[in-house]
Amino acid sequence: MTQGMTRREFIKKGLTMVAVGVTAPSFITRTALAMNNPWDVAQVTSRPGVPDDRILVVVQMGGGNDGLNTVIPFTNDAYYRARPNLAVPQKEVIRVTDELGFHPNLAQVKDLYDKGAMAVIQGVGYPNPSRSHFKSMEIWQTADPEGRVVRYGWIGRYFDSKCPVCEQPTVGVNVGQAMPLAMNAETGMGVSLENPETFQWMPALNGLGEKEEQELFKLLNAPAPGVDEPGTIDFLRHTAMNAHVSSERVRAALNGYRSGVEYANTRFASSMRLIAQMIAGKLPTKVYYAHMTGFDTHANQRGTHENLLLQLAGGVSTFYKDLEAQGNADRVVVLAFSEFGRRVAENGSNGTDHGTAAPMFVFGKAIKGGLYGAQPSLTDLQDGDLKHGIDFRSVYATVLDKWMGADPAKILGHNFERVAFI
Amino acid sequence: MPGKTKTAGDVVDQLMDRFVQSPLHRRRKWGLLRAFGTNREDMPIAATGANFQSQLRSAVHLVISMPEYQLT
Numbered sequence: 001m002t003q004g005m006t007r008r009e010f011i012k013k014g015l016t017m018v019a020v021g022v023t024a025p026s027f028i029t030r031t032a033l034a035m036n037n038p039w040d041v042a043q044v045t046s047r048p049g050v051p052d053d054r055i056l057v058v059v060q061m062g063g064g065n066d067g068l069n070t071v072i073p074f075t076n077d078a079y080y081r082a083r084p085n086l087a088v089p090q091k092e093v094i095r096v097t098d099e100l101g102f103h104p105n106l107a108q109v110k111d112l113y114d115k116g117a118m119a120v121i122q123g124v125g126y127p128n129p130s131r132s133h134f135k136s137m138e139i140w141q142t143a144d145p146e147g148r149v150v151r152y153g154w155i156g157r158y159f160d161s162k163c164p165v166c167e168q169p170t171v172g173v174n175v176g177q178a179m180p181l182a183m184n185a186e187t188g189m190g191v192s193l194e195n196p197e198t199f200q201w202m203p204a205l206n207g208l209g210e211k212e213e214q215e216l217f218k219l220l221n222a223p224a225p226g227v228d229e230p231g232t233i234d235f236l237r238h239t240a241m242n243a244h245v246s247s248e249r250v251r252a253a254l255n256g257y258r259s260g261v262e263y264a265n266t267r268f269a270s271s272m273r274l275i276a277q278m279i280a281g282k283l284p285t286k287v288y289y290a291h292m293t294g295f296d297t298h299a300n301q302r303g304t305h306e307n308l309l310l311q312l313a314g315g316v317s318t319f320y321k322d323l324e325a326q327g328n329a330d331r332v333v334v335l336a337f338s339e340f341g342r343r344v345a346e347n348g349s350n351g352t353d354h355g356t357a358a359p360m361f362v363f364g365k366a367i368k369g370g371l372y373g374a375q376p377s378l379t380d381l382q383d384g385d386l387k388h389g390i391d392f393r394s395v396y397a398t399v400l401d402k403w404m405g406a407d408p409a410k411i412l413g414h415n416f417e418r419v420a421f422i
Numbered sequence: 423m424p425g426k427t428k429t430a431g432d433v434v435d436q437l438m439d440r441f442v443q444s445p446l447h448r449r450r451k452w453g454l455l456r457a458f459g460t461n462r463e464d465m466p467i468a469a470t471g472a473n474f475q476s477q478l479r480s481a482v483h484l485v486i487s488m489p490e491y492q493l494t
Contacts, residue, residue: 203483204483236489237489
C-alpha cells in the first residue's frame with residue numbers, strides 16, 4: 001500500500017487544514033487552494049462594480065522608444081529641423097489629428113484607435129529623469145523614482161495586496177526568460193516561461209521515465225506532516241510546488257485552445273499568441289508581461305525602429321482580433337511603455353540618444369480611446385529633452401484603480417491623479 | 423557504488439552522503455526508495471541489475487532537485 005500523498009489527497013488535506021484552521025505553513029494552504037478551483041478563492045478585496053476576471057497585459061518596449069517618430073507632430077517645423085534625416089515625411093504620416101499622426105507602420109493599431117480601442121497618453125515621464133537604461137527601467141518597474149521600495153515591483157505590490165486570485169501561483173505570468181522587477185512580490189507569486197514545452201519537470205535522460213519521476217518529484221516536494229522545516233527549505237519547496245502546479249495548469253490551458261487568427265512570425269507576436277492562448281484556457285492570471293527589445297536606436301535608426309513599430313502594431317492588433325474571436329476582448333487591457341523616449345534632435349549616426357518623456361499606449365475594448373495629455377513642446381525643452389506632462393504613476397494609478405479594482409495609494413505610496421482613459 | 427551498498431537503503435544513504443550531507447526526513451527517504459522500485463530499505467539491490475542504471479539516474483536527478491541539495 002502506498003504511503004505517498006496523491007494530488008487529490010494533497011488537495012483534500014490542504015483544504016482540510018484551511019477549514020479547521022490547523023497551523024500550517026501558509027504555502028501549503030495556498031498551493032492546495034490553487035490546485036482546487038482557482039477563480040473561487042481569495043476574494044479578499046473585490047470591489048463592487050469591478051469584475052474579478054479582468055486582465056492586464058503589460059508590454060515592455062525595452063531600450064527607449066523614440067516617441068517623436070511614433071506619434072509624430074507632423075505640422076511642427078521644429079520636428080523637421082531637429083531631424084533632417086530621421087523625420088517621417090508629412091505625406092507618410094497616418095493622421096490622427098490636424099497636428100499629430102502615427103508612424104506609417106502603425107497602420108494596424110490605427111484601426112484600433114478608430115474603433116476607440118486605443119488610447120495614446122502623451123508626454124509621459126517622471127521628475128528628474130534618468131538616462132540610464134537600468135535605472136530608468138528600475139524606476140518604471142518599481143514606480144518609485146526615489147528608490148524607497150526597490151525590492152518589489154508595482155505589479156508585485158498589487159499581488160501582495162491580496163487581490164482576487166492573488167494567492168494563485170499563476171497570478172502573474174511573464175513571457176520571457178527572467179521575471180521582471182515589476183512583478184517581484186513579497187509573497188513570491190508569479191511565474192516566468194518562455195517556452196511552454198520546457199516549462200515542466202524534465203526527467204533524467206535514460207531514467208525511469210517522465211510520469212514516474214513526476215510522481216516522485218511531487219512526493220519529495222510535498223509537505224511532510226508534522227515536520228517544521230527551516231524557512232529556506234520551506235521556501236524552496238513552496239517554489240517547487242508552485243512551479244509544478246503552474247506548469248500543469250499552463251500546459252492544460254494551452255492545450256485547450258488553438259487560435260484561428262494568424263500571428264506574424266516574430267518573437268513578440270509569439271508572446272502575444274501565447275498570452276491569448278492562456279487567456280482562452282482560463283488560466284487564473286491577473287497580469288501578463290511581454291517584452292520587446294531593440295528600441296535603443298543610437299545608430300541607423302530608420303529601418304530598425306520602423307520594423308519594431310510594425311512588430312508592435314502587428315502583435316497587438318492580432319492579439320486583439322484573437323481576443324475578439326474568443327469573446328474576451330472586453331476583459332483585457334494592454335499597457336505598452338518604454339523606460340524613456342529619445343532626445344529631440346537626431347545624432348550624427350542617423351540615430352537618437354536617450355531622452356525623457358514619451359507616449360504610452362493603452363489598448364482594449366473597454367477603454368476610452370483617444371489622445372490624452374498634451375504633446376510636449378519641441379521648443380521649450382529641458383537640456384534638449386522633452387518635458388513630461390503626465391507622471392507615469394498616474395497611468396498606473398488609473399489602471400490599478402479603474403481596471404484592477406485596487407487602491408493605488410496603497411500600492412504606489414501616493415494618490416496620483418487619474419487619466420480618463422478608463 | 424562502493425561494495426558495501428547491498429540494499430536500496432544503502433544506495434539512498436550513499437546518495438544523501440554525497441549530495442546532501444544532512445539527515446533526510448523518513449518520508450523523503452521513502453520517496454527516494456521508490457525510485458528503486460521498493461518501499462523497503464532492506465531490499466537487496468545489485469549494481470548489475472537490469473534496471474539499476476536507470477533507477478540510479480532518476481534518483482540522482484531527484485536528489486539534485488530537492489531543496490536540501492540546493493542549500494547544501
